[in-house]
Amino acid sequence: MAVKPARLTLLIDADKKKAFEALCASQDITASQVVRQLIREYLARHGVTPTYTSNRADASNAPAG
Template structure:
């Protein structure tokens, strides 16, 4: 069963947000895509992965 996405709200310094969004745009990727990738990598690094790429997930 596919789950609906959940929203994550993050407070960040306005200048860092602006720089982050500009860098993402220059790489033709959205800020959300980068954050999702960072979360996947963090979960994998700490053995807490979830979803289709997690070693314990069913094929």
């Protein structure tokens, strides 16, 4: 079952955003892909495993979250 994505909004200096997006584009990768990878690496480095919850009405078998 697919996990529904959630939005993460953050503020960043405009010049850093522009440089980041340009670097991502030069590597043929989206800024979102890079941020998702950074989050995965950060979680792994700190030994955190994400738990996934279901949006279905019958979520009795889903892990607690």
